[in-house]
Amino acid sequence: MQIDAALVLEDGRVFRGESYGAVGACLGEVVFSTGMTGYQETLTDPSYHRQIVVQTAPQIGNTGWNDEDGESGRAWVAGYVVRDPARVPSNWRSKRSLDDELVRQGIVGIAGVDTRMLTRHLREQGAMRAGVFSGSHLASAAEMVARVLDSPRMAGADLASDVTTPESYVVKALGERRFRVAALDLGIKSNTPRMLAARGVEVHVLPLTSTMDDLLAVAPDGVFLSNGPGDPATQTHAVELTRSVLERRIPLFGICFGNQILGRALGRDTYKMRYGHRGINIPVIDVATGKVAITSQNHGFALEGEPGEEFSSDFGRVLLSHYCPNDNTIEGVRALDVPAFSVQYHPEAAAGPHDAATLFDEFCDLMSRHAGANLMSEAR
Template sequence: MQGFLVLEDGTVFTGEAFGHPGSCHGEVVFNTSMTGYQEILTDPSYCGQIVVLTYPLIGNYGVNAEDLESPRPQVAGFIVHEACSRPSNWRATGDIDRYLKENHIPALQGVDTRALTRHLRRHGTMRGILAVGDVDLDELKSRAATEPPLSGPRLVPAVTNKEPFTLAGGDRRIVLYNFGVKENIIRWLRRLDCTVTVMPAGSRAADILAARPHGVVVSNGPGDPKDVPYGVATIRELLGKVPLMGICLGHQLLALALRADTYKLPFGHRGGNHPVKDLNTGRVYITSQNHGYAVRAESLPEDAAVTHINLNDGTVEGLRHRQLPVFSVQYHPESSPGPTDSEYLFYEFIEMVDAAREREGD
């Protein structure tokens, strides 16, 4: 069955439908990763987006129950050049077509993803409608320009947990402040002997401190950080009371809590191959990223320092408070999907937590 992606500027891309035979609308973004399509599909940061993968062959190693970053796909729609119908991998328990069908995610293959990606790079991220079958393209063009995707204050509530829960581990008590966390962040914390309490995005500082945490990790998540003012207010109250680490959206929220500013990037950073320079050591890391907003460097207060920059465009990729045990990165140190260069950041956080515990005799 033929399918179409219609962008808000009226541009139409044609392909063959697979996955769920329906339609969707959302913000159209691209990801340059060569592997990790299952992690991309289930990353809560993609909630409300139609994701285009630039790597041409997707699905060749199938899907399995171990590589999920959340219980289900979070993307609104999925676009690839070629979807593999016969995966070959010893871990595979199914194929990507059936997986998308079971989870009601519309998808297209046979699309000129190179041309689509160049269009988004040239003109910026834009809204789009994915539809299949006998459709009225003129009507879709009109709708694509006016129909708002899932965004704003509705995104984070769609991906956070409703009630707190605790995952037993070691004697370090860590609160994971959840704005749409990837499972591998939780796996890393538990691997480092932490008992992890996952708190909803709407939690107040008093709720978090009542768990008597040794440290707090502010998670990744979807959308514009300025649409989550309650998270900013909570983080601001936590400053100086407990060690803090922010990841992706958590990095942006932490910057806002420090009274810095954020802005939207033309087409975002999404992929497993972004070079980031550590300004303290000069070392360059290859990082996994997924975000559409960035921290404005010149807006940071004097007591916050930029620690990492993106070598592609010079944007802020990390910051650290000069006095308080607080730091954050814009990219994903849990590296799934992506490289493992930045796993050391979790060890730095644990060292910061242990130092605070020693000072307080806890």
């Protein structure tokens, strides 16, 4: 039986459709993702915490839901918006339909929406607060808009503490261990430790509340700053912890939210983007080589600055090393006098693309060079 539903935006725009997933109400920031595949990874990415995700691909759910591809142990999106859900999933790994999984996890969604029109509206007006209402939660447009306007904004939201691991855990290296890394969990995706482990890295995933003593107790060869949700301006502790790592010249690599944390530790501000970058087809240019990578991204905040800009920090010279040619958004930071670099995109992307996967090799090279430098210093 069809159950009516509505997506209501804070500017008063209402999109009608039918319930998909759980029946109820949800509130969050409505954003669009341009990925043609990988909806399970999107739903389970902690970086989407408190966001209502609109899939621009017209048909979603074709491959159902399996128990292997999640980027965490649960779905994190606040709500889900699709145009044409698959009637029957078809994949040898599928365990159940996407609709059934959304119901099981209590994710409120809506189907039958003109997602092309909705995406154009968000591109023109910017990401905004919204709500999905279905069944008995449907009310007058004025009442639903009022509920949306009462919900918190994404700017100023401290969300990493909601998604970080409560306890530290270890992902062992595959084969012989080459390095040990302390990974600060700001909302880490499961594939990140796997990508490091495949390169002989033992990964100690630590809670956001970890101190410098906690990191040093791991005796790390390097430190990793993960992706995550919310406003990086709220992460005072993570920024100060990063500064302590830089002072000790421990090799550091960050992605996505971690890129913003490193940038702030080096003295740069961040800002809220109009509608952000979310999808698996976003170009990035390396200013040093001119090489273009097609990347997976999910961020609504970015670092201030100009592509290729060099500036001085408390830790020496810094280069804004990568940018997106679509809008000149900064996509990478490289410290030139201490061993630290980061990117705004996802080299661990699942289901892809994999253009940037070699950044994990670069991190391993950085740890190897730093270990060699330490040995020569000790010998002298």
